[in-house]
Amino acid sequence: MIKDVSELYGRQINATMVDKNLLDNSIVHKYVPIKVNSNNIYCKRCGQKTPVNRCKLPNNNYYCPVCINLDRVTKSIPLVYADEPNDFAIKQPVLTWQGQLTNEQEKCSKDIIEVFDNNKTHLLWAVTGAGKTEMLFKGIEKALTKGKRVCIASPRVDVCVELYPRIKEAFANTSMILLHGRNPQPYHYAQLTICTTHQLLRFYRAFDVLIIDEVDSFPFVNNEGLHFAVDNATKEKSAKLFLTATPTNLMTKKIKTNKLTASYLPIRFHRHLLPEIKLKYTKKWRENLKKQKLPRILLHKIDEKVKRNQRFLLFVPRIADLKPISDILAKQFDVSKWETVFSSDDKRMEKVSDMREQRKLFLITTTILERGVTFPGIDVIVFGAEDEAFSTSSLVQIAGRVGRKRDLPTGEVLFLAEENTLAIKSAINQIEYMNKKAKRLNG
Amino acid sequence: MDSCLLCNKVMIYDMSLSFLLSFKRLPKRYVCAECMNRFVRIDQTKTCKYCGRQMDKPGICIDCQKWHQLGEDFVNQSIFQYNDAMKDFMHRYKFVGDYQLRMIFQEEIRKVIRKDVLIVPIPISTETEISRGFNQVIGLLGDIEYENALMVKSSHKVRQSSLNRKQRISNKQIFSINPKSISAITNKKVLLVDDIYTTGTTIRHAKDILMENGAKRVLGLTLCR
Numbered sequence: 220m221i222k223d224v225s226e227l228y229g230r231q232i233n234a235t236m237v238d239k240n241l242l243d244n245s246i247v248h249k250y251v252p253i254k255v256n257s258n259n260i261y262c263k264r265c266g267q268k269t270p271v272n273r274c275k276l277p278n279n280n281y282y283c284p285v286c287i288n289l290d291r292v293t294k295s296i297p298l299v300y301a302d303e304p305n306d307f308a309i310k311q312p313v314l315t316w317q318g319q320l321t322n323e324q325e326k327c328s329k330d331i332i333e334v335f336d337n338n339k340t341h342l343l344w345a346v347t348g349a350g351k352t353e354m355l356f357k358g359i360e361k362a363l364t365k366g367k368r369v370c371i372a373s374p375r376v377d378v379c380v381e382l383y384p385r386i387k388e389a390f391a392n393t394s395m396i397l398l399h400g401r402n403p404q405p406y407h408y409a410q411l412t413i414c415t416t417h418q419l420l421r422f423y424r425a426f427d428v429l430i431i432d433e434v435d436s437f438p439f440v441n442n443e444g445l446h447f448a449v450d451n452a453t454k455e456k457s458a459k460l461f462l463t464a465t466p467t468n469l470m471t472k473k474i475k476t477n478k479l480t481a482s483y484l485p486i487r488f489h490r491h492l493l494p495e496i497k498l499k500y501t502k503k504w505r506e507n508l509k510k511q512k513l514p515r516i517l518l519h520k521i522d523e524k525v526k527r528n529q530r531f532l533l534f535v536p537r538i539a540d541l542k543p544i545s546d547i548l549a550k551q552f553d554v555s556k557w558e559t560v561f562s563s564d565d566k567r568m569e570k571v572s573d574m575r576e577q578r579k580l581f582l583i584t585t586t587i588l589e590r591g592v593t594f595p596g597i598d599v600i601v602f603g604a605e606d607e608a609f610s611t612s613s614l615v616q617i618a619g620r621v622g623r624k625r626d627l628p629t630g631e632v633l634f635l636a637e638e639n640t641l642a643i644k645s646a647i648n649q650i651e652y653m654n655k656k657a658k659r660l661n662g
Numbered sequence: 663m664d665s666c667l668l669c670n671k672v673m674i675y676d677m678s679l680s681f682l683l684s685f686k687r688l689p690k691r692y693v694c695a696e697c698m699n700r701f702v703r704i705d706q707t708k709t710c711k712y713c714g715r716q717m718d719k720p721g722i723c724i725d726c727q728k729w730h731q732l733g734e735d736f737v738n739q740s741i742f743q744y745n746d747a748m749k750d751f752m753h754r755y756k757f758v759g760d761y762q763l764r765m766i767f768q769e770e771i772r773k774v775i776r777k778d779v780l781i782v783p784i785p786i787s788t789e790t791e792i793s794r795g796f797n798q799v800i801g802l803l804g805d806i807e808y809e810n811a812l813m814v815k816s817s818h819k820v821r822q823s824s825l826n827r828k829q830r831i832s833n834k835q836i837f838s839i840n841p842k843s844i845s846a847i848t849n850k851k852v853l854l855v856d857d858i859y860t861t862g863t864t865i866r867h868a869k870d871i872l873m874e875n876g877a878k879r880v881l882g883l884t885l886c887r
Contacts, residue, residue: 235793274762277797277800278791278796282759282761282795284761284762287758290758539696
């Protein structure tokens with residue numbers, strides 16, 4: 220139950236969650252979130268329409284099934300909000316990060332400051348491991364110093380969880396909150412918000428600066444409700460910065476037609492090239508898997524890595540592939556060396572931290588760990604790389620997990636596939652293309 | 663194109679040549695195969711003959727042996743096991759209130775309901791009905807006819823799910839009879855329908871009050887156990 224008005228600043232919350240006394244406060248506004256048309260309803264929180272037969276409740280009420288993950292909004296219960304007052308105490312030094320940027324990072328960092336100052340919308344296109352987060356720091360510092368409310372959002376909860384301690388360290392004197400659907404902190408008003416893109420649905424005209432990391436990833440990409448939420452969560456005059464290593468076709472088109480400005484960084488912060496993809500064929504692997512057999516090359520590779528104590532991630536296309544593969548490996552290897560991970564896995568967070576803290580040698584995972592996570596010095600194997608679960612951007616991201624640390628800048632990226640696909644080809648091409656550009660920068 | 667009500671992915675239909683040549687209508691699906699596989703059906707050949715839970719072999723489970731000592735035998739059938747997928751479904755359907763999810767299991771319920779019984783859904787409290795906007799059991803029944811024979815006593819405000827087993831069992835009668843339904847239930851074979859059988863206390867309270875008011879026999883059907 221919300222009792223303090225500051226918890227309503229820039230947010231939109233179901234009236235049932237708000238204390239009665241607060242509802243009578245004159246700075247608290249209300250609105251009915253569902254508009255009923257003849258054949259459909261329109262949800263003002265997520266901006267989406269739903270046919271009446273999908274959303275009518277028996278008591279002549281309506282709800283929005285599109286954004287229901289973030290609590291149900293209905294016609295009968297208003298959403299309440301209070302205007303964002305930017306009521307923040309600014310404590311110096313705002314930026315507590317001591318690091319240095321490379322020349323290339325410095326250039327992008329200046330672009331970002333300019334974007335934030337002038338409330339622009341901009342895309343930062345930087346390769347995996349370019350050091351995107353650090354490039355944001357100066358811009359965020361300036362925005363926070365001016366009393367602006369800042370949000371960094373990502374479609375991926377893992378990315379948020381990984382980002383939060385880094386941002387916390389860099390802005391140690393700023394009030395900060397981490398919001399996501401799993402294990403959420405209780406909400407409090409803070410100048411800096413780190414959250415999943417879904418959480419943006421709970422904000423209304425809150426942010427002066429909104430940064431969206433990994434814009435090309437699921438579930439943000441192609442989700443109109445979340446795109447609507449971006450506009451709703453930001454003030455009318457605000458800066459929006461999108462970050463990606465693998466822009467979608469739509470984004471590149473917008474850049475080409477001057478509808479979106481972009482900064483580009485083709486080289487990693489440690490100036491080593493991106494690890495290139497090795498592709499090997501594994502014929503009829505799916506049929507063989509049913510017979511409880513794995514390709515010899517896969518077993519050989521795993522054996523080699525286990526013997527060398529080389530940590531790695533093994534990506535597989537489907538959740539249903541995890542168990543059979545794990546079961547076969549259990550016959551040959553020590554089962555304490557790995558875990559399987561997928562999106563709705565209850566123990567996902569624990570398993571990832573087991574890997575991070577080196578209690579596990581490898582993880583067998585779906586694309587859920589394709590981005591945002593850094594395990595120093597790992598290799599990756601993609602098994603079944605031809606599957607449509609692996610898009611070009613997935614494959615580039617997966618390859619980008621390797622060689623991210625200055626002292627461990629290389630590693631092996633092996634794709635095992637039934638056949639070569641368009642997605643595999645273009646992933647290989649994208650990496651080669653960026654490496655070519657990077658070589659030019661390196662002189 | 664339809665997308666799965668649970669994972670939102672677009673569903674792929676079986677369009678094999680043999681299917682096309684069979685001239686069957688496409689079955690209406692609400693959930694993709696991957697999500698559907700996460701639900702586990704109860705194998706009806708190996709259940710507890712009273713509560714209908716899954717067992718290794720047919721018999722009477724420990725809980726029902728205890729009920730038997732109290733002279734409280736009750737025959738119930740359930741369709742699915744209450745596993746993580748079902749827990750998740752119940753959470754989204756009941757507590758989050760995604761009413762459209764009722765459609766996923768309507769057909770399953772319809773298939774097991776016999777014609778010669780009077781269907782009585784377990785009611786929910788008025789407060790819950792107002793905040794949720796629907797009775798989840800009636801939602802599962804779809805267009806099957808039913809008799810609203812029971813009401814939740816208004817003093818009873820505690821949700822069953824917030825009580826532990828002992829508290830639930832010792833809870834006193836929570837239902838009252840709808841006076842308008844007495845003639846409809848008299849001498850009838852009644853099938854009580856609920857979403858879930860946990861300790862069996864709720865459904866026994868309902869049975870007791872129906873028997874007191876003239877029902878001939880009362881059986882149970884729940885979506886999961």
